Amino acid sequence: MLKKIDVAQLRTGMYIQELCGSWLDTPFWQKSLLLEDPTILEKIRKSKIRQAWIDTSKGLDVLSQQDESKPEKPAVPEPAAPPPAALAPSYDQVPQISMDEELGRAAKIVGKSKQALLSMFSEARMGKAVNSEAAMELVEEIASSVMRNPGALIGLARLKNADDYTYMHSVAVAALMIALARQLKLDDEKTREAGFAGLLHDIGKMAVPSGILNKPGKLTDDEFVSVKEHPAAGYKMLLEAKGVGEIALDVCLHHHEKMDGTGYPDRLAGAQISLYARMGAICDVYDAITSNRPYKQGWCPAESVKKMAEWSKGHFDESVFQAFVKSIGIYPVGTLVRLASGKLGVVVEQAAKSLLMPKVRVFFSTKSLAYVTPELLDLAGPGLQDKIVAREDAAKWGLKDINRYWLGDAAPG
Structure with missing residues (x-):
């Protein structure tokens, strides 16, 4: 039977069906596992996870309040709520x-x-x-x-x-x-x-x-x-x-x-x-x-x-x-392109309106052969006259690490 409990009630021998919270907050990548290693239990308790679903048919149940040294007797079966994953939106x-x-x-x-x-x-x-x-x-x-x-x-x-x-x-x-x-x-x-x-x-x-x-x-x-x-x-x-x-x-x-x-x-x-x-x-x-x-x-x-x-x-x-x-997209994310204005930029995001008009972060001028203040341009936006005229090779212009212009804070340090 599935049962939702606080992580403080977890103990070795329990079968964790799912931890309640973001997968990214869990200390390991498995979603379901038999809790055998005390070090894993300690990692869960130190994480941001506060509750968990356990399956008492595959592992131990919670301890009774009367005697925490002994497992409690099986409770009268009751309808179990589905785990969070089953309620995920389409x-x-x-x-x-x-x-x-x-x-x-x-x-x-x-x-x-x-x-x-x-x-x-x-x-x-x-x-x-x-x-x-x-x-x-x-x-x-x-x-x-x-x-x-x-x-x-x-x-x-x-x-x-x-x-x-x-x-x-x-x-x-x-x-x-x-x-x-x-x-x-x-x-x-x-x-x-x-x-x-x-x-x-x-x-x-x-x-x-x-x-x-x-x-x-x-x-x-x-x-x-x-x-x-x-x-x-x-x-x-x-x-x-x-x-x-x-x-x-x-x-x-x-x-x-x-x-x-x-x-x-x-x-x-x-x-x-x-x-x-x-x-x-x-x-x-x-x-x-x-x-x-x-x-x-x-x-x-x-x-x-x-x-x-x-x-x-x-x-x-x-x-x-x-x-x-x-x-x-015709110009997928990360593609270096040259615009009609002479600026070079990296494609950041596709546009719903047209495959030819993505969002581009410009950062270099081919006219002055110099870097310019990075600017995000929505080529499908109202009033913008610029457009892509060609894809470009970064080496041709002596450019390095162009990915940082679309990665932003996600760029490796």
Whole structure:
């Protein structure tokens, strides 16, 4: 039976179904766990969490007031209120907020997700089954951020280094899948499943030697064969886990298939590839080519969209790709652009009215070749005559660390 109690009543042996409060305030990433370690209990008591849901069918109940040395006798069953997660609003009801408002929260979610996936993927490398319930909890946090403002978490997850690429790539693809699912008007459950599939699509890379995954140079033929085996390896891992549905299994196995039948592992073509695998292929490639890798620097987001459009006829489903572009923008967050006025700026946020008129923070003048006071321009705003005339390469103008102009206080110190 579910029971809501104060954290002061928690004791080892209890099964915590959920801590009451923000996931970001909890001292660990798991949502549900058997409380066995006294140090975890102490961390909970020192956190901002004040109440918790326990499941007395899986662990100990609260102590009785008469004798705190003995567990109380089971109470007469009463209707249990659903835990807070069950009362969460639908995604359509999540209020949208500005990039500045969401960035701080998104940064915390990204950091905590990285920690969780590092643990989850490490266990998979050791042959342990994937904890699908914990993975879905991560998806819920990622989805909530994407619903509030998609550019924040998607933009942050793109900024990864070689050491955490595999984990952050999974976070990014989950977020991109969720944003794309909403653009395709999939319902909450299908959106959730798409994000779950994105989070675990590359789990099979845990079967590939790390020396090959992180190799800075070109792979040998044998090494490339080893990498190409990761979809099948991941599929097998997910089959052995509980609670993994058909969508996640399909995306894991088929996110490297291409519409013209030249992909792998099964050389599927056209209608043989499911909608979700088509979505996965697009999201996987976009994050891969925009991210810094051991063997190459990531491309500009807008340049990546352009190149993917050129590949789309043989590689991607064109209608799904068009929906993907609408979900992230022609000039995605973080793109350096030149305006008709001669100013350079970084795209901060998309506009609902037009993909060509995002919000841009300008900071450099190409006429005076000098930095100017940063200013946020809403190109879709009334009376503003400026417009984007081209995307630009930061190196061409000698600019460094342009991400700080859209990250603001969320920029790394």
